[in-house]
Amino acid sequence: MRTPVPSSVTKGICNSREEESELRRGPWTLEEDTLLTHYIARHGEGRWNMLAKYAGLKRTGKSCRLRWLNYLKPDIKRGNLTPQEQLLILELHSKWGNRWSKIAQHLPGRTDNEIKNYWRTRVQRQARQLNIESNSKRFLDAVRCYWMPRLLQKVEQNCNSSYPLSTLDSQTHVIASASSTNFTVDNSSSSESFPPQTKLAQYSNLASEHSSSVTSPSVLSTDSMPISRQPEFLENPAIISPPLLDNTVNNNLILSDGYYVENSGYHMDGFNPASMPEIGTFGDSTSECQMAEGNWVFDYDMTDTLWNMDDIWQFRL
DNA sequence: AATATCTTCAACCGCATGTAC
DNA sequence: GGTACATGCGGTTGAAGATAT
Numbered sequence A: 001m002r003t004p005v006p007s008s009v010t011k012g013i014c015n016s017r018e019e020e021s022e023l024r025r026g027p028w029t030l031e032e033d034t035l036l037t038h039y040i041a042r043h044g045e046g047r048w049n050m051l052a053k054y055a056g057l058k059r060t061g062k063s064c065r066l067r068w069l070n071y072l073k074p075d076i077k078r079g080n081l082t083p084q085e086q087l088l089i090l091e092l093h094s095k096w097g098n099r100w101s102k103i104a105q106h107l108p109g110r111t112d113n114e115i116k117n118y119w120r121t122r123v124q125r126q127a128r129q130l131n132i133e134s135n136s137k138r139f140l141d142a143v144r145c146y147w148m149p150r151l152l153q154k155v156e157q158n159c160n161s162s163y164p165l166s167t168l169d170s171q172t173h174v175i176a177s178a179s180s181t182n183f184t185v186d187n188s189s190s191s192e193s194f195p196p197q198t199k200l201a202q203y204s205n206l207a208s209e210h211s212s213s214v215t216s217p218s219v220l221s222t223d224s225m226p227i228s229r230q231p232e233f234l235e236n237p238a239i240i241s242p243p244l245l246d247n248t249v250n251n252n253l254i255l256s257d258g259y260y261v262e263n264s265g266y267h268m269d270g271f272n273p274a275s276m277p278e279i280g281t282f283g284d285s286t287s288e289c290q291m292a293e294g295n296w297v298f299d300y301d302m303t304d305t306l307w308n309m310d311d312i313w314q315f316r317l
Numbered sequence B: 001a002a003t004a005t006c007t008t009c010a011a012c013c014g015c016a017t018g019t020a021c
Numbered sequence C: 001g002g003t004a005c006a007t008g009c010g011g012t013t014g015a016a017g018a019t020a021t
Helices: A030-043 A048-054 A061-072 A083-096 A100-104 A112-129 A137-162 A196-208 A217-221
Strands: A173-175 A184-186 A191-193 A247-249 A252-254
Touching (some): A083 A112, A083 A137, A100 A112
């Protein structure tokens, strides 16, 4: 993390009011952070303009609010996003788009700014490198057919080692099967298949790491908002399962079409469209995992990207 | 070692929305 | 309903660090 650098630059705002011309901008100093933190500890959050004034900060209320919410607030979680969190971001973004604040609500300790930055710097960069519009169907396909299953798989591995899925929900026993993404619920009264988003919701609990403000499976049932676009694979889990889970050797995956998937790493990396299965590989005409039009054009060096260096889709057997 | 380029992310801005009067 | 102000949100910027040359 970057430590605040004292800023000698006080860009005066050309404003008629002298008071405003003294407003500080730029990086916060330790002293300012201390003032803000102490003031909030005594008086609480809110009334930001007043707070800025009475705390003795030459900042706007907005600036104070932002500093507190994105940096100083005690429950801010630091460090890299976990696979669970990355998965959740992808999932929620596919559902809600750039509703960063809404997405952040389901990742306790993470700020909307952080998630937004993550999306722009990591996800959109990959799209750029692939020469795809990040909001295009093609890119969404790549995300949901490659990143998400990979992350899901990684999360599952983590869960198997440290969080038995069966403990996630006392009412619902999730039978985690490495051979299928068509998750099965056994809730004693009925047995049914449910799509990954339900399972993702379980992972959202993990992502929250025991937070009391944890999301529940209902989170992803999105009862509170209209869903304009539901990724097809969420409704049809079979879409993603066949290519990923055909076989394993030394914990690596061998796809039905001969592609080899090295089972290491879990960042957002590891997608090499050069090894994209042929159109139709995933099954019948309902396959959503074929890239739109199937015409991938890459004008960059695939060896120089996060997508495939250490991770997956490395070579044909 | 010096310089250029790339990446990250804290902070800013403008706009939308909420609320009080 | 109109106005003023506070708050929240999403897009964008630019400084600083990291990496490449």
